[in-house]
Amino acid sequence: MTYKMLAGNKEVMVSTVSFVKVRQIGAMLLATFALLLQPAQAGAADATWRGEYFAGTDLSGGPVFVRSDANLNFNWGWGSPAGSLPADRFSVRWTRSVDFAAGAYRFSVSVDDGVRLYVDGRVIIDQWRVTAPITYSATVDLAAGAHRLTVEYFEQTERAQIRMWWEKAAAAPPPAVTWRPPAAQGGWRGKYFNNRNLSGNPAFERDDAFVYFNWGDAGPGGGLGGANFSVRWSRAVDFAGGTYRFRATADDGLRVRIDSTVIIDEWRENSSQTDVVEREIAGGRHEIVVEYFQAGGNAHAQLEWGSTKVDWLGNLETCMWPEKSWVKVYRLAPNSTWEDIDPAGFGPLSPNGERWLFGLHISPLYGWDGQPHKVELWEDGQLVRVEGDVLAGQPPMLLQPGGTIRTTWPCGASTPRKRIMN
Numbered sequence: 001m002t003y004k005m006l007a008g009n010k011e012v013m014v015s016t017v018s019f020v021k022v023r024q025i026g027a028m029l030l031a032t033f034a035l036l037l038q039p040a041q042a043g044a045a046d047a048t049w050r051g052e053y054f055a056g057t058d059l060s061g062g063p064v065f066v067r068s069d070a071n072l073n074f075n076w077g078w079g080s081p082a083g084s085l086p087a088d089r090f091s092v093r094w095t096r097s098v099d100f101a102a103g104a105y106r107f108s109v110s111v112d113d114g115v116r117l118y119v120d121g122r123v124i125i126d127q128w129r130v131t132a133p134i135t136y137s138a139t140v141d142l143a144a145g146a147h148r149l150t151v152e153y154f155e156q157t158e159r160a161q162i163r164m165w166w167e168k169a170a171a172a173p174p175p176a177v178t179w180r181p182p183a184a185q186g187g188w189r190g191k192y193f194n195n196r197n198l199s200g201n202p203a204f205e206r207d208d209a210f211v212y213f214n215w216g217d218a219g220p221g222g223g224l225g226g227a228n229f230s231v232r233w234s235r236a237v238d239f240a241g242g243t244y245r246f247r248a249t250a251d252d253g254l255r256v257r258i259d260s261t262v263i264i265d266e267w268r269e270n271s272s273q274t275d276v277v278e279r280e281i282a283g284g285r286h287e288i289v290v291e292y293f294q295a296g297g298n299a300h301a302q303l304e305w306g307s308t309k310v311d312w313l314g315n316l317e318t319c320m321w322p323e324k325s326w327v328k329v330y331r332l333a334p335n336s337t338w339e340d341i342d343p344a345g346f347g348p349l350s351p352n353g354e355r356w357l358f359g360l361h362i363s364p365l366y367g368w369d370g371q372p373h374k375v376e377l378w379e380d381g382q383l384v385r386v387e388g389d390v391l392a393g394q395p396p397m398l399l400q401p402g403g404t405i406r407t408t409w410p411c412g413a414s415t416p417r418k419r420i421m422n
Helices: 016-037 364-369
Strands: 002-007 010-015 049-054 065-069 073-077 090-100 103-112 114-119 122-127 134-142 145-155 160-168 188-193 204-208 212-216 229-239 242-251 253-258 261-266 273-281 284-294 299-307 313-319 325-332 338-340 354-361 371-379 382-387 397-399 404-406
Touching: 103 114, 103 122, 103 145, 114 134, 122 134, 134 404, 145 160, 242 253, 242 261, 242 284, 253 273, 261 273, 284 299, 299 364, 313 371, 325 354, 397 404
Parallel strands: 313 404
Antiparallel strands: 002 010, 049 065, 049 090, 073 160, 090 145, 103 134, 103 160, 114 122, 114 145, 188 204, 188 229, 212 299, 229 284, 242 273, 242 299, 253 261, 253 284, 313 354, 325 338, 325 371, 371 382, 371 397
């Protein structure tokens, strides 16, 4: 079939076949254009990370070696990822495609030194600099399907470590959790006596994860009150050879033995005394025995130890209003209670409200993962903000040996004073 159409002043015969072909070609062009406008999608999910390891800090040249890594959770200390790489001044690029359900995800990376994190080619964490151990986080909305993750890392000198993870961002705070140091620290057998001198048969026995108790005036339970009782804890520990620092705090008396050698002997009534000793220990298994008695008043007994090669101290950087404000800082004890570092709190040190706390003690019971800390911001006697309260479901502020943690709230004279507590 044909139709008459006017083209200028002329009458033109047009076939219906021509209209069909034009319509088909137009549809094809529109489909192609729509495909070009769609964002690039990552390929199928990968089971492991592809790691490219470079002998230099800038990922340049060809990699020294390439391997598959199941997880990004490395702590090489002062060593190297492999014998073919130097212990200092190296870099790594890891890539992997991961399937995600739709939603918002919080990506975190704990690192020493520099790191960059890309999601589908877009950088979401860019901290390419030399630093002490520190954790960075960023939240990203992801569509359902596979997404390409790239992590770039460099080590300058001294300790080398990186740990990367993600979690789906919750619409509401998650339920309260219990944070404990690594389970490998557990395994004490405790014998509890209804007298002050460990005599006779114990009133009861139980397994304790740690010798880290603060009973106050309540006592340890099991029918024992808050006065005139004693405990003997014992366990076997595998030590790497080296020098270890033991730290014991007690009210009242405490003795600590390694094998048959007494290293701390404070078997007397006292008020919360702390003793620190260092001992050279041969590699292998050794028995540790802790003996404690409580006369009356506040009852607590605590023991921890760590290698002297590690500086079990860290730093905190925070902010507050220049006037009528302060911060309170707590560390999470192994018994899942918050220990107040200083009941008086800390005021600003600089005109814009900055405050630095250096040399905060970190319990070696937590190891390289770091000890959770909580920071409260107070103004005019009222609590206005909290960060790091893991027992309430907040993201952790893990203070690692030699590391620094920072609060996220602003400081400065121009900061509006308003209640920002959730």
